[in-house]
Every structure is written in C-alpha cells, then in structure tokens.
Amino acid sequence: xxxxxxxxxxxxxxxxxxxxxxxxxxxxxxxxxxQFGGRYGAARRxxxxxxxxxxxxxVRGENVLLLGEIDLDKDDEPPAGYDLAEVELVQKxxxxxxxxxxxxxxxxxxxxxxxxxxGEHMGDxxx
Numbered sequence: 001x002x003x004x005x006x007x008x009x010x011x012x013x014x015x016x017x018x019x020x021x022x023x024x025x026x027x028x029x030x031x032x033x034x035q036f037g038g039r040y041g042a043a044r045r046x047x048x049x050x051x052x053x054x055x056x057x058x059v060r061g062e063n064v065l066l067l068g069e070i071d072l073d074k075d076d077e078p079p080a081g082y083d084l085a086e087v088e089l090v091q092k093x094x095x096x097x098x099x100x101x102x103x104x105x106x107x108x109x110x111x112x113x114x115x116x117x118x119g120e121h122m123g124d125x126x127x
Contacts, residue, residue, distance in 0.1 A: 008033045011069060018059065019066035026057060027070065048085040048093065049078070 011030050018026045078084055 011067075015070040015072065017066075017068050017070055018064055020059065021063050021065050026054075026059070028057070031056075047082065048090050049082045050085055050087040050090040052087055 008030070012033070014030060016028065016030050018028075020026065
C-alpha cells in the first residue's frame with residue numbers, strides 16, 4: 001500500500017519511527033510534510049541506541065523505507081533487541097561498522113574489476 005497524503009495527514013503531530021534506505025532509523029514527531037515529507041527526530045542504531053537530539057530533519061519521501069507510529073503506552077520501553085548506551089559508544093560502533101562496510105565494498109569492487117566488470121566511475125574517460 002502506498003502512503004497517501006491523507007494517511008500522512010492522520011500521522012501529523014504523532015510520534016513516528018522512520019527507517020531510511022541508508023540504514024538510519026529516526027524517531028520523532030511528524031510536524032509537517034509535502035510531496036517529499038519532512039520529519040523531526042532522534043537517531044537510533046541497530047543493537048545499541050542512544051537518543052541524540054538532532055533538531056529538524058527534512059527527509060525526501062524516496063529515502064523512506066518504513067514509516068510507523070509509536071505506541072505511546074510502550075514508549076518508555078526500549079525497542080526489542082536494543083539496549084541504551086552512551087552516545088560516544090554508539091557513534092564509535094557506527095563509525096567502525098561503516099568503515100568495515102567500506103573496506104568490504106572495496107574488496108568486492110576489486111574482485112569484480114579483475115574479472116572485467118566496471119562499477120560506476122571506474123572506467124576511463126575517452127575524449
């Protein structure tokens with residue numbers, strides 16, 4: 001089912017969780033939206049989380065993977081599979097995970113390049 005303007009209207013001023021295509025998850029109150037959507041929230045990471053006030057987020061609708069309303073009766077409980085941690089630890093683990101994914105991607109691209117495949121921006125420019 002596609003999210004329509006009427007459905008977003010019903011979610012305005014409610015607490016939501018937004019999962020983005022890049023893996024980030026934002027929790028906050030939907031204050032306004034247009035054809036692309038704007039969100040206000042705090043960031044959470046997989047496994048461990050830390051509430052980090054981030055101010056106003058403007059998120060294009062094409063970047064939203066999942067959108068759901070938070071049950072305010074269960075709001076004080078951490079999400080299943082998540083544990084509250086210090087902000088510095090969560091940021092350090094997120095940075096390490098990103099670096100590991102980057103290294104893994106570099107190895108994968110190198111292997112593909114050896115067998116003749118070229119990824120984006122890998123080919124020579126011929127004029």
